Amino acid sequence: MxxxxxxxxxxxxxxxxxxxxxxxxxxxxxxxxxxxxxxxxxxxxxxxxxxxxxxxxxxxxxxxxxxxxxxxxxxxxxxxxxxxNRVSVFDGKLAKSYIEESLGKKIQEIFADFNEIPLASASISQIHGAILKKNNLSVIIKIIRPEILSTIRTDIKLLFKLSDWINFFKKVKFFDLIELISEYKRTIIKELNLLNESVNTMQLRRNFKNSSMLYIPKIYIEYSRTNVMVAERIYGISISNVKKLKERNLDLKKLAENGVKIFFTQVFRDNFFHADMHPGNILVDDKLSKYIGVDCGIVGSLTKRHRYFLAKNFINFFNRNYRKIAESLIDLSEREDKDESEIYEIELFVRTICEPIFKKPISEISFGKFLLRLFSIFNRFNVKIHPQIVLLQKNLLYVESLGKKLYPNLDLWKTAKPFIEEWLHQQLKISSILNLISREMPELVDRLKNIPELFDKFLKFSNHYMNNLHNNNRLIVHNSKRIDRLIRISKLICYFLILKTSLILILSIYRT
Known part of the structure; x- marks a missing residue:
């Protein structure tokens, strides 16, 4: 050391x-x-x-x-x-030389003007205003603090050592310290790479191109590096400044509902959501009455299985179908044995924590808190929580909190339910299933190439045992189950080939 x-x-x-x-x-x-x-x-x-x-x-x-x-x-x-982040700014001249070193050019070759006084300063980065020479437009330049990476790596090493000492003195039972610090390390390392933030911002901008609800600033990727990012400079009112939003006569009810729609659009339609939607990262364009999203360093996405799990259980929750929630939790745990008594126990536990919620008016029911209660069930029954679901839950709480601050009577369920039901309906449509088959077909065809070889191995395997029928009865008895299984597999392969041929025919008819 x-x-x-x-x-x-x-x-x-x-x-x-x-x-x-x-x-x-x-x-x-x-x-x-x-x-x-x-x-x-x-x-x-x-x-x-x-x-x-x-x-x-x-x-x-x-x-x-x-x-x-x-x-x-x-x-x-x-x-x-x-x-x-009560941190001091670092010298503007140092920032200027840092930008020149990263871009490999003098600052005046790229920018017509550069303000050495920073617009903002945070724990890992600093932001300066500038005017881009090629189009004379205002931009911001985000710079990672010099030497911050080595400091972070040192402190993370020490965090791991401290967690070992804490576990030695007193074992923390309710969560894994090492896993928690590892997750923090992954998060902050991603934030330190501004190319990650650049491409995330570009993807969100594509997803909401021509949207009437959300605007994402343009990134000048040609001037962006791992430690420098150049983006369009935008102006707006902080989402937390409700007084100023009211003064501009904005429709706060519509703004609150749009926030909910934006969130669920990111999660279910795009499967790519801004995972750091605290008030500091959300502005409002008072002229167009739409949101502006910034600081896209952390994003999240879910597997289709997890999205289906969330959508289905939001519906089950508001329909008070606790049995279905219990069954879906068991499915998510990927257990082979589904004990009826355990399903009943989970159903009872879900009922116990969810029923009190319905004593409140529906406008006061929180999706985020419902997910938090689900997490307590996960822990109780040893179901592992996917880190991306934790990210989603955090941002859902942000969205709810901001929405109800804008419009206290916001009925989040009324706004979200049609969206979720429509998404579930879309997943079951024949066109969606055929599109899925179309996307997966190249991989399926590639796997099917191995079937003749597998079938040949199966025949050789069968012949081997058939030839030894009279000489090794004990071996036959021992492996009879294996032979039966292989025969069933061969039948399944035949059925699969028939099904595949039928689907290809249906797909060709559907496309024509």
């Missing part, structure tokens, strides 16, 4: 001790020591103060943890969400 790392560890321990966080480790090991480091401040507040003092990387970690209500208590998550 390097001297720099040792000093950093001691500083981290000093901060934890200052805010009485080391008591978490020794609380059950020494009454004397736990008394000595006792604090009247709530643990959520102490964690928040510690992260604030430890600097940008820990602030980012706190913001990341604030979205994980499936792992941490609501009080801790709420406190961590208040963390702000």
């Amino acid at each position: 390097k001297i720099k790392e040792i000093r950093r560890i001691f500083f981290i321990l000093k901060v934890f001790l200052k805010h009485r966080l080391l008591g978490i480790l020794i609380l059950k090991r020494s009454k004397f020591l736990s008394y000595m480091i006792h604090s009247k401040k709530p643990i959520a507040r102490r964690i928040c103060l510690s992260f604030q003092e430890l600097g940008p990387i820990w602030i980012k970690l706190g913001q990341f943890l604030s979205t994980r209500e499936d792992l941490l208590s609501k009080k801790i998550c709420k406190q961590l969400s208040s963390l702000q």
Whole structure:
């Protein structure tokens, strides 16, 4: 371990001790020591103060943890969400030389004007205004902080070491610390690569081209690198500034409903959703009355199976069909044995946590909180939660919160239900099934090429056993099940070939 790392560890321990966080480790090991480091401040507040003092990387970690209500208590998550990036700006001249080094050209060759005073500064990046020379349009230049990558890697190494020490002193039972830090590492490394953000933004822009609900700024990919991104400069009102939106006489009810539609369009139609939709990343164009989305560094997508699971269970939830929810949870766990008593137990548990929700007016029912309750069922019955579903749940809470801030009587279910039902209906249409077959056909044909070889192996295998019928009765008995299975497989192959031929004929008729 390097001297720099040792000093950093001691500083981290000093901060934890200052805010009485080391008591978490020794609380059950020494009454004397736990008394000595006792604090009247709530643990959520102490964690928040510690992260604030430890600097940008820990602030980012706190913001990341604030979205994980499936792992941490609501009080801790709420406190961590208040963390702000109180970081000093770095010198504009340094930023200028950094941009020139990354782009391989002098700043005046690309930009007609460059403002050395930053527009904004965050824990891992800084933003400057400029005017692009080729079209005389205003742009922003986002720059990753110099040397931040090495600092992040050092702190992440130390986080892994600290988690090992925490597990040594006191095993954390309700979540895996190593897995949590690994997930944070993946998230922040993605954010550090601005080419990721560039291509994500371009994809979202394509998905919402000519949309009346959402505008995504243009990216100038030719001037974007891993540490520099050039994008169209946009102007709008912060979504959280409801007072100003009211002053501009915007239809807040329609704006709130459009937010819900945008979210579900991203999830179900595009399967590509902005996964960091907090108020700081959403503006409103008051002239066109539409949203503007920025900072697309983190995006999410779901498998079709998970999308179907969500859509189906949103419908089941509002129809109070708890039996179907229980069955779908068992299906998601991929268990071969479906114990009827366990399905009944899950159904009872789902009923217990969901029924109280319906005592509220339907406009107060939260999709995000419903998903959070589903997570508690996942944990109870050892069903692994897909990380992308956690991302989706976090952003669904953002959308609901913002929507109800704009229009308190927003009935999210009324807005979303037709959309979800239509998506489910589309999945069952003959045209959708045929399109799926058409997309998968090349792969199916490629796999079918192996059937003659497999069939030949099967025949040789059968002949081998038939030739040894009289000499090895015990072997026959032992492998009889295997032979029966192979015979059934061969029948299935024949049926599959017949089905494939029929589908190709249907597809050709359908296309004509």
